[in-house]
Amino acid sequence: MPSTAKPYDAIVLGAGAAxxxxxxxxxxxxxxxxxxxxxxxxxxxxxxxxxxxxNFTNIEAGPENYLSANPHFAKSALARYTPQDLIDLxxxxxxxxxxxxxxxxxxxxxxxxxxxxxxxxxxxxxxxVICNAEVTAVERDxxxxxxxxxxxxxxAPNLVIATGGPSIPKMGATGFAYDLARQFGLKVVEPxxxxxxxxxxxxxxxxxELSGVSAPVVARTGKTSFDEAALFTHxxxxxxxxxxxxxxxRHGEEIGITFLPQADADWLLDLKxxxxxxxxxxxxxxxxxxxxxxxxxxxxxxxxxxxxxxDKALRxxxxxxxxxxxxxxxxxxxxxxxxxxxxxxTAELSSRTMEAEKVPGLYAIGEAVDVTGWLGGYNxxxxxxxxxxxxxxxxx
Ligand code: FDA
Numbered sequence: 001m002p003s004t005a006k007p008y009d010a011i012v013l014g015a016g017a018a019x020x021x022x023x024x025x026x027x028x029x030x031x032x033x034x035x036x037x038x039x040x041x042x043x044x045x046x047x048x049x050x051x052x053x054x055n056f057t058n059i060e061a062g063p064e065n066y067l068s069a070n071p072h073f074a075k076s077a078l079a080r081y082t083p084q085d086l087i088d089l090x091x092x093x094x095x096x097x098x099x100x101x102x103x104x105x106x107x108x109x110x111x112x113x114x115x116x117x118x119x120x121x122x123x124x125x126x127x128x129v130i131c132n133a134e135v136t137a138v139e140r141d142x143x144x145x146x147x148x149x150x151x152x153x154x155x156a157p158n159l160v161i162a163t164g165g166p167s168i169p170k171m172g173a174t175g176f177a178y179d180l181a182r183q184f185g186l187k188v189v190e191p192x193x194x195x196x197x198x199x200x201x202x203x204x205x206x207x208x209e210l211s212g213v214s215a216p217v218v219a220r221t222g223k224t225s226f227d228e229a230a231l232f233t234h235x236x237x238x239x240x241x242x243x244x245x246x247x248x249x250r251h252g253e254e255i256g257i258t259f260l261p262q263a264d265a266d267w268l269l270d271l272k273x274x275x276x277x278x279x280x281x282x283x284x285x286x287x288x289x290x291x292x293x294x295x296x297x298x299x300x301x302x303x304x305x306x307x308x309x310x311d312k313a314l315r316x317x318x319x320x321x322x323x324x325x326x327x328x329x330x331x332x333x334x335x336x337x338x339x340x341x342x343x344x345x346t347a348e349l350s351s352r353t354m355e356a357e358k359v360p361g362l363y364a365i366g367e368a369v370d371v372t373g374w375l376g377g378y379n380x381x382x383x384x385x386x387x388x389x390x391x392x393x394x395x396x
Contacts, residue, residue: 008034009396010158011147013135013180015042017118017383018366019162023129024121025391032396033127034156036149038134039172043115045164048171049380054111056090057083057384058377060103065378067247068371069189073346074382077354077389083377086384093117101240104376135163138180143361158394160354161364162387165191165340173334177344177368184359187345189370193337194247198255198328200236206295207326208234213289218258219245220323227261232292235332243375246331247341256323259296260287265322268306268314276307280317296321339379343370353393354386363390 010026012019015037023035035042046054058065061083063075087105090097095117096108107113122129133149138159140146145159163177178188200207210232217230219241231239245255264270271283281303284293297303300317331337344364348356354369356362365386373379 005146005153005155006034008032008154008156010034010160010394011036011145011154011156012160012162013147013177014161014163014366014368015039015129015131016162016164016366017043017046017380018164018368018387019160020115020118020122020129021384021387022160022162022365022391023127024118025388026394027123027127028121029391029394030396031126031394033122034154035122035127035129036133036135036147036154037129037131038149040131042129042131043118044171045168045173046115046118046380047111049111050106050377052111053106053109054114055100055104055106055377055380056097056114057086057105057381058103058374059083059087059099059105061373061378061381065374066371066382067194067341067373068346070346070370073349073351074371074385076351077385078381081385081388083381085388086381089121090114090117093120101376135176138183140184140359140362145361157396158361158363160390160394161344161362161368162366163368165343165367166334167193167337167340167367169334177364181344181348181364181368184356184362186348186356186359186364189342189345191340191342193331193334194341194372195243195338195375196246196331196333196336197233197238198236198242198246198249198326199330199332200326201329202327204236204326204328206299207232208236210291210295213292214239215259215288215292216261217241218261220256220258221245221248221253224248230257236328237326240375243338247339247372247374249328249331251330254325254327256325259284259292259321259324263287263318263322265318266315268318269311272306272309272311272314277305279303279305280309284321296324338375339367339372341370341372343368343372346370350393352389354390355393363394365390 281297
């Protein structure tokens with residue numbers, strides 16, 4: 001190790017949600033911590049999150065809201081640092097908040113308050129958050145890690161990988177966590193974009209003309225479904241229900257959309273009886289935006305008075321509206337993905353401490369790990385909970 005190396009008890013790589021929470025809690029336990037951040041300021045993803053108001057947790061967050069090769073992995077950390085713990089912290093800092101969509105908690109003011117809260121939680125004399133420090137190399141020697149960052153060398157017996165995943169590369173996000181994990185012989189579950197818009201082509205390309213139209217739907221793939229809004233875009237489909245389903249969707253699969261979630265199976269037959277002069281188009285326009293109603297009516301190919309349409313055709317149309325099949329051609333990729341699925345394999349880590357079982361002193365937390373939450377504050381809750389679990393396990 002070079003003689004100019006700066007010694008710490010722990011080095012945290014990345015000043016995002018997970019890294020800052022971990023550093024704050026470790027500092028409060030009396031550990032001397034360096035947080036190395038390549039950006040010019042900490043918490044950049046927090047700042048843009050939730051439209052600038054940061055959806056900082058979800059009061060319903062539980063292990064069932066996360067995807068991972070090992071669905072049990074997140075249980076321990078999530079149980080030990082709960083949404084209520086985060087609410088208590090937010091309130092301790094006088095940050096006003098509100099519940100938006102069910103369970104989703106946002107700042108009334110600005111996401112900046114969450115970053116400031118995390119920085120204020122870091123004891124000044126023990127935690128140094130060092131920005132413009134891009135980590136380029138890490139070495140391990142006799143139980144100590146040496147970290148090279150922007151011309152400086154930092155050393156510590158504990159190293160925490162908190163550099164996130166590659167979603168939104170234009171913000172500087174990279175797969176650095178995975179490179180580092182592989183360097184130390186840890187497996188990485190193949191990363192792919194999640195909470196991401198889906199693209200449409202082929203038969204479905206006409207729907208792209210509906211760009212800007214949204215409607216409440218149920219989106220489904222396999223046994224998983226989400227009852228939220230969908231939005232048509234100039235590339236395909238987005239909106240909360242689609243972002244949610246994208247995390248479960250695999251290339252080559254279809255997704256199913258229920259356009260009128262509240263409608264009975266035979267609603268068109270009932271309408272034929274009550275209003276035989278109505279058309280499918282006029283019936284759909286009662287419940288859906290006009291442009292969407294028109295496109296669906298056209299695709300169904302029975303745009304005449306219901307009284308003149310055979311019952312069988314109406315039953316078929318009703319069934320199609322209840323499970324409209326789309327065959328996405330892909331996703332909009334990491335450039336538009338809110339998070340990354342996959343990452344450092346949970347099989348390599350202790351679910352209690354986040355420490356790599358084969359590399360004592362090496363930890364991984366937050367989005368870098370193969371634990372991915374639903375849309376709605378779940379990903380930050382994982383960042384907080386995994387950060388705390390790690391901080392409590394670090395030793396000087
Ligand atoms: P995060 O990515 O936050 O932090 C990693 C840090 O490491 C970054 O600051 C990066 O610069 C740094 N870094 C990377 N490589 C480095 C290197 N080589 N050297 C030094 N530093 C390095 N979630 C949620 O729960 N509620 C929400 O409202 C939103 N909203 C939202 C909006 C948008 C647009 C996006 C893209 C994402 C969200 N998310 C979200 C997801 C959430 O932002 C994400 O899950 C967490 O930020 C993950 O926290 P981490 O600390 O793990 O990584």
